[in-house]
Amino acid sequence: MSKAPQPETRRALTLRDVSEASGVSEMTVSRVLRSRGDVSEATRQRVLEAARSLGYVPNKIAGALASQRVNLVGVIIPSLSNMVFPEVMTGISEVLEDTGLQPVVGVSNYHHDREEQVIYEMLSWRPSGLILAGVEHSEASRAMLAQAGVPIVEIMDVDGDPVDSAVGISHRRAGRQMAEAIIAAGYRRIAFLGTHMPTQDTRARKRLEGFEEALAKAGLSLVDREYYTGGSSLLQGRAMTEALLKRSPDVDFLYYSNDMIGAGGLLWCLDQGLDVPGKIGLAGFNGMELLDGLPRKLATMDACRLEIGQQSAEIVAGKRPGGAGAREVIELTPTLDLGDTIRK
Amino acid sequence: MSKAPQPETRRALTLRDVSEASGVSEMTVSRVLRSRGDVSEATRQRVLEAARSLGYVPNKIAGALASQRVNLVGVIIPSLSNMVFPEVMTGISEVLEDTGLQPVVGVSNYHHDREEQVIYEMLSWRPSGLILAGVEHSEASRAMLAQAGVPIVEIMDVDGDPVDSAVGISHRRAGRQMAEAIIAAGYRRIAFLGTHMPTQDTRARKRLEGFEEALAKAGLSLVDREYYTGGSSLLQGRAMTEALLKRSPDVDFLYYSNDMIGAGGLLWCLDQGLDVPGKIGLAGFNGMELLDGLPRKLATMDACRLEIGQQSAEIVAGKRPGGAGAREVIELTPTLDLGDTIRK
DNA sequence: AAGCAGGCTGTTAGCGCTATCATTAGCTGG
DNA sequence: CCAGCTAATGATAGCGCTAACAGCCTGCTT
Known part of the structure; x- marks a missing residue:
């Protein structure tokens, strides 16, 4: 019943292959793989075994289209080499870790045109939310963001007029x-x-x-x-x-x-x-x-980078008190450190 | 709930909306938006205008599913804060810029388990290729990579046995x-x-x-x-x-x-x-x-980071002499700089 | 004994696009 | 004047998956 793993078979695997290999319907396989709904333990094991031995990797494109849900959060930052942003990313990843959401990074190189393209590209994947640096964006960008219908969080800066939520310092x-x-x-x-x-x-x-x-x-x-x-x-x-x-x-x-x-x-x-x-x-x-x-x-x-990352992720994940979709503007307070280079 | 500044148009736009607004078939709209096939200039303008005024953003999920093509390249690195990787990313972005491919970054935090998850997650989006740091991976990771059916480039290191292509130093x-x-x-x-x-x-x-x-x-x-x-x-x-x-x-x-x-x-x-x-x-x-x-x-x-990024991107983009799919292992030569801390 | 809840599995109908082929009109040339 | 093109457009059929619902059991109630 299970086909030997043919070396030449380059055809991409689908749910049907797993379903045939394990003798249950595609739907049941789908349920097992997503741990959703009731499936008997015996079937579960059989399906899991079949999936593993075939080396099946689900196709999220099809899954996302069918379920209208995408577990991706777009993060758009001006630059990776700035050092500031990796730390923000750390905060974001930390919080998203146990929400089933995955951050996807895009880089704008401090150019509004480029940013606009990246926003467009990201939105075309219908992410669950978008986090982006700064509150200044092109006209078209703002329009897209406003239309997007998902939580948008502008970070780093609160001096301005955010499209939706914002987390940052003044x-x-x-x-x-x-x-x-x-x-x-x-x-x-x-x-x-x-x-x-x-x-x-x-x-x-x-x-x-x-x-x-x-x-x-x-x-x-x-x-x-x-x-x-x-x-x-x-x-x-x-x-x-x-x-x-x-x-x-x-x-x-x-x-x-x-x-x-x-x-x-x-x-x-x-x-x-x-x-x-x-x-x-x-x-x-x-x-x-x-x-x-x-x-x-x-x-x-x-500049409270870690905290900015964390809070923005919480907003996107709907973890904040207001619940999902609640618009928020959070201003954090940076701390001044006189170090050794200002006399006291 | 965050309200868009515009009247309540919460239903997501589809090709059909643009098609109705411009009085042509969905197919023609699709052609215009992807600049593929022959469309008369007049229709083209009409469609473009309609799309713009509606604020339509194509759904790449549906597009990718239908065309079996995804313009994404997964890049999996151990850490963003390492400083080494942003530079690699720069090289990658540079080359991918004019290929229509988009890098998507994933972070493994130097953990093979985590890496395995990220690989799985990335492959489930069926990217056009994968670039990942190092040649050491879990058994399961290697199996997935080998099965993936797209170019895989392991970077930074060539001391080992790459799954597919590799670019790095010894x-x-x-x-x-x-x-x-x-x-x-x-x-x-x-x-x-x-x-x-x-x-x-x-x-x-x-x-x-x-x-x-x-x-x-x-x-x-x-x-x-x-x-x-x-x-x-x-x-x-x-x-x-x-x-x-x-x-x-x-x-x-x-x-x-x-x-x-x-x-x-x-x-x-x-x-x-x-x-x-x-x-x-x-x-x-x-x-x-x-x-x-x-x-x-x-x-x-x-460590030749920029060059590693560039060359790996070229392999994924099929820009190397061998053409797409040609397996390559490129060993770069790092240069020694004695600086001021080794006597001469 | 009929009824019924609840666990488990299957069937059906799309999701929003694009590949492919069909169709129409407008031309050419013999 | 019609076969034989090309340019422009449309109709149809999926891509691989999941939501929603429909069935079928088993065990238990009344």
Whole structure:
């Protein structure tokens, strides 16, 4: 009754093959394989055995079409190499683990056009939900998301108008808070070093806006600024810092748009024998544990990445108090860490 | 319930809706949306307009089932936070970009059981191909892969017996080569610091094997070793290095299983005012550009990650000389960089 | 003894698309 | 003027699975 595993048989296996091999109907096989409905233990074993020996792998495409259910959650992030996102992913996976949902990652490379394509592509697989970074999207993207009919969670940032749910921090507030701490520590000639904003990271821009706002309130303004494009690295941070300090030697604080270039700047300052944090202070953003272990700990602000991942996954999985489909906007509070590079 | 800003149009759109809206058959709409077959320009425009105004997103599940074609490539990696893998992903995406194929990432967390589940899950979506890290897999995994009937590419490592194609380096050889360089530089009392092997990274183990092999050939053996579990970080590297050097102060070389802990070790040595590379040398593995910019450049070996990604994607996409389905095993040659931590 | 619940299994009808073939109209050339 | 094309469109039949319901037992009640 069971066919010998023919080496030449390249035909894809279907439920029917398992059904024939085990002498029950396709429906019963389907039930066994999904552990749904009542099946006698004897049949169960027989089916399982047949499926295993044939090496049958169910076809979820057909299953999803028939059941109108897809256990996939799309996650769209700007970049994998940013380090921030893997941690968010960890939080997401953790929560989805025991919900039967599977995250599927898409990368937008910080381009709205690309993001739009990825959203379209993802939605065309009819996932159970979508998690995506940022609240800024193209017109068409927003329209698709609004139409999708599944939970949409925008993460990282809550300064804006989410399509559905959102989990993140206020980057504007984060920038403001950092500026206040810097001013409180007595620094006055403050410079900014970071991503080239117009085209790149919107969240970094919001932080800078909040930062300048707070400076203005204290009657101050940025003494100098230095922008870069491309990836963040220690080397990049060194180079920018050197350039800026050559140009404006009297600066007493360097505010970086992320920890990686901040750490590069810190290393450069230490190399130069500058008095950190006495004569010059530094701060970054993100709380990257990865960088703990440098000669000094850079002042930074934690962006709550793990928690963002977890909460967004909970919303998508319908695990939040409100139940499935309840729209929520969750603002988390980042914690400021003065490290060793802001005087106390 | 989250309400779409639009009037209550909750029924999912199908081809039929577009067909009715544009007054042609579903088949013609399908043709327009996939740019396949002849359709008059006038009809084309009409259909496109209707689809756009309705906000129609095709259902790829149904499409895939009907056409028996899925434009997805599964990529299974052990971890997103390892830094190595994002770069591989970059190579893959780059090549897949203009093939109509889309990468889908799965994470195994360095567990064979978990990997098996992820493989099963991925295959159940009938992807056009699978790329996965390593050549060691569970029995069941290998069986599934062999049965899958699509290109399978095992990456990173070629020391083993691939199921189908493979692209990577020989970690054993890499370890050997590093040992030879270290011995040639005159170091003799060599210690190893790295991942706890039995359960973790197999490739690190192979490097260590090759390393010890070469030591043995020179009549040497490891003077001491220090293992850790968990994530790699600078701090971890510092702690391990301190522990090891306290225990074996006469060691003159530290071989780390990766650059991150190696860099931590380097920072610790510099803090202690040790003479690097005069009295003590250090080396890591991976060529992580990220870490360029530290006070000294750690000796390392590049693992050809970008190229591995590119070539594996080419195989899956059938872009290699042999055409689609041609089995290939490509061994790349890592380059040794002595940096500033091996004396010359 | 008829009735009935509940466990187990099978039958039927799609899910929303696309492959394939059929059909129609508009041309060509002998 | 009709066979013989091509271009444009439509009708039909699944793809492999699952929801929904229909049957058939067995054992137990009344």
